[in-house]
Amino acid sequence: MLDPFRLDGKIALITGGASGIGEAASRIFAAAGAQVLIVDIDLPRAEALAKTLPGATAHGCDITNEVEAQNLFSNIAALDILFNCAGIGLVGNVEETELSDFQRLFRVNVEGTFLMTKLALPHLRSVRGSVLNMGSVAGLVGVKRRFAYCATKGAIIALTRQLAVDYPVEIRANCIAPGTVDSPFVEGYLEKYHRHEKDKVRAELNQRQPLGRLGRPDEIANLALYICSPAADFMNGSVVTIDGGWTAA
Numbered sequence: 001m002l003d004p005f006r007l008d009g010k011i012a013l014i015t016g017g018a019s020g021i022g023e024a025a026s027r028i029f030a031a032a033g034a035q036v037l038i039v040d041i042d043l044p045r046a047e048a049l050a051k052t053l054p055g056a057t058a059h060g061c062d063i064t065n066e067v068e069a070q071n072l073f074s075n076i077a078a079l080d081i082l083f084n085c086a087g088i089g090l091v092g093n094v095e096e097t098e099l100s101d102f103q104r105l106f107r108v109n110v111e112g113t114f115l116m117t118k119l120a121l122p123h124l125r126s127v128r129g130s131v132l133n134m135g136s137v138a139g140l141v142g143v144k145r146r147f148a149y150c151a152t153k154g155a156i157i158a159l160t161r162q163l164a165v166d167y168p169v170e171i172r173a174n175c176i177a178p179g180t181v182d183s184p185f186v187e188g189y190l191e192k193y194h195r196h197e198k199d200k201v202r203a204e205l206n207q208r209q210p211l212g213r214l215g216r217p218d219e220i221a222n223l224a225l226y227i228c229s230p231a232a233d234f235m236n237g238s239v240v241t242i243d244g245g246w247t248a249a
Contacts, residue, residue, distance in 0.1 A: 004231035008033035011079050012228065015039045015063055015116055016086030018046040020183035021134070024217035025083055025224050030056055032225055034081070039063070039072065041086075063112035069119055079123035081228045083132045084113040087152075089185065091193050094147045102148045109152035113159065125170045130228045133160045135177040137243045153177075157239050164237030172236045174227050179243030180205050182214040209244030 012029045016022035018040035030036045030053040038053075040046040043060030050058040061072045063086055087109045090101055117131055124131065138146055139153030156175060163173035180186060186205065194201040206213050223242050226232055241247050 005225060005229045006033050007081070007225070007229060010034045010081060011037065011076075012081035012083065013037040013039055013076070013079055013116075013120065014083045014085055015061075015112070016134075017083075018042055018049050018058075020185050021178070021181060021217045021220045021224075022083075022085040023049060024221035025085060026053060026056065028218065028221045028225050029081075029083075029228075030054060032229070037076070037079075039086075063116055064107045066115060069115050073119040076123065078127075079120055080127055080129045081132070082116060082120040082124060082129070083134075083224060083228065084116055085134045085224075086112060087134055087185075089146070089189060090148045091145050091189070092147060093145050096145070097147050102151075105148045105152050106155070109149075110155045110159070113156060117163070121167075121171070125167065128169070129171055131160075131163060131171055131173040132224055132227055133173070133175045135160070135175040135239060137177050137179050137241060137246050140177055140239070140241070140247055160239065161237050168236065172232075174232075174235055174237070175239045176220065176223055176227065177239055177241045177243065177247075178215055178220050179209050179241075179246045180214050181217060181220055183217050186214070209246050210249050211244030213244065215242065215244060 012034040014022050014025050017026045017038035026036050026038050036056040038046045038050050038056055039059045039061050041062050046058035050056040059072055061068050090105055133156050135156045136153040138150045139157045143150055160173050160175040190198045
């Protein structure tokens with residue numbers, strides 16, 4: 001019996017693919033047989049990772065820059081999977097959020113996802129490919145002092161469902177909604193906002209999930225592998241939580 005979780009012969013593009021969940025997905029997709037296109041704004045890091053993965057290639061790209069994104073896709077002849085994993089965060093309630101920061105989050109988290117999806121769609125439609133978007137529990141529930149971030153992740157969830165409605169048989173479009181994951185994303189948050197109380201805040205982040213710990217990047221990446229694999233052929237327009245019980249509590 002063939003392994004339904006294999007991606008042999010598939011080409012997968014992963015944005016933010018050089019660190020955190022994106023890096024874990026690059027490793028796991030490559031191990032499953034995919035040719036991985038590691039797309040990241042940090043090209044040296046992407047190149048270093050690509051050297052360790054069979055068949056992987058590194059591509060520097062600012063996903064908010066239309067010219068750079070078009071140049072990227074001009075060199076892509078075929079594509080089966082697009083994992084829109086790149087994203088940024090911001091701490092602040094509505095009063096603390098500056099317009100420029102609000103716009104910056106939407107440029108990366110939403111406009112970047114839009115642009116990559118639009119450019120990938122001709123390839124994906126030709127093979128009934130898969131679009132997987134990086135959502136968050138912050139798109140499903142309110143998270144204190146995450147006004148802009150919650151807004152962008154709510155948009156990603158709506159965008160995903162709309163894609164599934166417009167292209168119900170041409171592609172599969174799904175979204176994963178993680179809780180807090182132990183990654184460079186979280187370490188950057190701790191360094192920026194809680195430099196003098198990292199251990200205290202890290203413990204609070206662990207306890208925010210009823211399971212009592214942060215998620216691991218590989219746990220999220222393994223879910224991503226399932227959703228993008230033939231095993232999930234019947235999944236379309238879904239938003240799947242993986243959050244240690246956060247949204248169930």
